[in-house]
Amino acid sequence: MVPVGGCLALSAILFGIGLIGFLGRRNIILMLVSVEIMLNAVNVSLAAFSQQLQDLRGQVLALFVITIAAAEAAVGLGLVIALYRNRPGVSVEDLTQLR
Amino acid sequence: MAISVGQIVFYYLAAASVASATLAVTRRNPIHSMLWVLALFLHVAGIFLLAGAEFLAAVQIIVYAGAILVFYLFFLMLLDLPSEQAGRPFGAHWPLGAAAGVAFAALIWYANGLSFVPPAPERVSARSALSGNISAVGTVMFSQSALAFELVSLVLLAAMVGAIVVARRKTES
Numbered sequence: 001m002v003p004v005g006g007c008l009a010l011s012a013i014l015f016g017i018g019l020i021g022f023l024g025r026r027n028i029i030l031m032l033v034s035v036e037i038m039l040n041a042v043n044v045s046l047a048a049f050s051q052q053l054q055d056l057r058g059q060v061l062a063l064f065v066i067t068i069a070a071a072e073a074a075v076g077l078g079l080v081i082a083l084y085r086n087r088p089g090v091s092v093e094d095l096t097q098l099r
Numbered sequence: 100m101a102i103s104v105g106q107i108v109f110y111y112l113a114a115a116s117v118a119s120a121t122l123a124v125t126r127r128n129p130i131h132s133m134l135w136v137l138a139l140f141l142h143v144a145g146i147f148l149l150a151g152a153e154f155l156a157a158v159q160i161i162v163y164a165g166a167i168l169v170f171y172l173f174f175l176m177l178l179d180l181p182s183e184q185a186g187r188p189f190g191a192h193w194p195l196g197a198a199a200g201v202a203f204a205a206l207i208w209y210a211n212g213l214s215f216v217p218p219a220p221e222r223v224s225a226r227s228a229l230s231g232n233i234s235a236v237g238t239v240m241f242s243q244s245a246l247a248f249e250l251v252s253l254v255l256l257a258a259m260v261g262a263i264v265v266a267r268r269k270t271e272s
Contacts, residue, residue, distance in 0.1 A: 002109050002150045009208060010113045010146075014120050014139075016204030021124035023196025024189045029174055030129055033136055036167065037120055040143055043155070051150045056239045059152050063240070066162055067251045071258030073167050077174050078262035084177055085268070093190060 007048030014041035028083070028090045032076045039069045109149055116142040127188045129175050133168065140164045153232045 021034030050058025123135035147156035
């Protein structure tokens, strides 16, 4: 039995850490990984609510979130390949064309 | 009040998750950072197990730790790692990002204090989340969420085609 309040606090902290990583890191690949951390934090709270309410729809929703995360990884990394082909690095500070 | 073994395990897993996520975000070497993300995913899978979501834990390990993370590691091999390590890991506006993250976590913490947690249902059905997890999850997924399941498969197909189109080398035509 997991304390659901503790799970929610853990989820919030992990989401905050992912947000810091997404906004702060310079490397685009590590920014995408920070998005994965945020999605995982959401899954933690979904699993906790699923157990608290004894309802399996939370777990099914978490499975869908994992699927969307896989799709996001595929498209995001495809974009990184396309970027990497045209310019030397994958740092966000290299992307100043629109500035 | 006695603390059960499950709670001790949960608090260990939670502390280890937060620690590995922090290390993953702050490490300078991207490969180290990725390995800390692997540790985070494994600990989160342990939390899923503790919450009675065995199938979710298995999918977490197979898909997240197995497939997605290896995918990201492949892409890190494209990078020029020595110069990546020499540079700063954070951009110029990282204090703003840190403030946003801390403010978000504090906001959720505050909402949690406002009795955000719903009460447990009075009568627990016989087919609870803790018994026969895989078959129960499959039943819910293919009956109540059948439309969402089909939509998600469509999203995966679109992502696959989109990734190929985006990453394709332009050929002279």
